[in-house]
Amino acid sequence: MADNRAALAGDRLLAYAALAPSAFLLLLLAGVPTITVFVTAMQDVGMGDTDGPFIGFENFAWVFAEPAFYTALWNTFVWVFGSVALEMLLGLGLALLLNKSFAFRGAARAIVLAPYLVPTVVAVLTWRYMLHDIVGVVNAALMSIGITDQPLLWLNSQGLAMTSVIMVGVWKFFPFVVIAILGILQSIPQEQYEAAKIDGASDFQQFWRITLPYVMPVFLLTALLRTIWSFNKFEIIYLMTGGGPLDATTTLPILVYLKAFSDFEFGRAAAIAIVTLAILCVLLAIYFFFIKRAEARQ
Structure with missing residues (x-):
């Protein structure tokens, strides 16, 4: 017994020693910038300036008293939850469809995954041209089929700008959801579906009782990753609207950029970044709670 415990302790020590360099590098790469920003x-x-007078929490007090922060916070939630919700629903539906056997399934998968392979800058600039109110093909198509009789200001209207960037974000990143969910769908034992069919289960019952419990942990984890990436997403919104019109698409990352490189207030920009990190940590805690519950039910 004592020999087994000694061997187990030695294995643990060896494992910690092997992980120590990677843990130190991760701490160095993530911890030092975070401390510097704080x-x-x-x-x-x-x-x-490389540094300035110490003013304590005045920058944080400014953040919570600044109306522009709450506008950017609301826009961020609209952008994140709007795009992530549509990506997850569209990705799940297409993954279920592409998991079935049909002619030219390989070509269909390639077409669905194509947007994810296009560089973000190229995709965004292409969509920006397509959504142009005068020469854009989207307006031309809508007017040709009679949906509208005048060009829509997709990127220059407060009512349509956020819808436009969400649409582009969903188009660009829903294939990631398809890849993640399609992988777990292909690992579900087919014997369970065959047994369910013998018992007379309908397609919906098979999805609810078999598919969904298998998919849910990966579904939530994918939603978590997409939430993190969307919360910090900068280039799509900045290249399409620059945060306009009239702050209609100014999210927290855009606000950090504007405070730092337009107003040259790096202290306040850093404070916004720290508050953004805190909000994101709360969202992560909520997601992990639901992921643990989904794993416990599996």
Whole structure:
């Protein structure tokens, strides 16, 4: 017994020693920038300054008193949950469809996954041209079939700008959801479906009782990843609208950029970034709660 415990302790020590370099590198790459940003948020730092006078939590007080922050926060939630919800629903539906056997399934999978392979900058600039109110093909198509009789201001209207960037974001990243869910669908034992059919289960009952419990942990994990990436997404919105019109698409990352590189208030920009990190941590905690519940039910 003592020999087994000693061997187990030795194995654990060896495992910790093997993981120590990677853990130290991860801590260095993630921890040092975070601490640096927090220190910057406690100072009055301007353009060209490496540090400034220590002002405590004044920048954080400014953040919570600034109306632009709450506008950006609301826009961020609309952008994140709007795009992630549509990506997850569309990805799940297409994954279920592509998991079935039909002619040219391989070609269909390639077409569905194609948007994810296009570089983001290329995709965004292409969509920006397509949504142009004068020369864009989207307006031309809508007017040709009679849906509208005048060009729509997709990127220059407060009512349509956020819808436009969400649409582009969904088009660009829903294939990631398809890949993740299609992988777990192909690992479900087919014997369970055959037994369910023998018992007279309908297609919906098979989905609810067999498919959904298998898919749910991966579904929630994919939603978690897409939430993190969308929350920090910058280039799609910035390249399409720059945060406009009239702050209609200004999200928290856009606001950080504008405060730092337009207003040259790096301390306040850092404070917004730290608050954004705190909000994201709360969202992660909620997601992990639901992931644990889904895994416990499996």
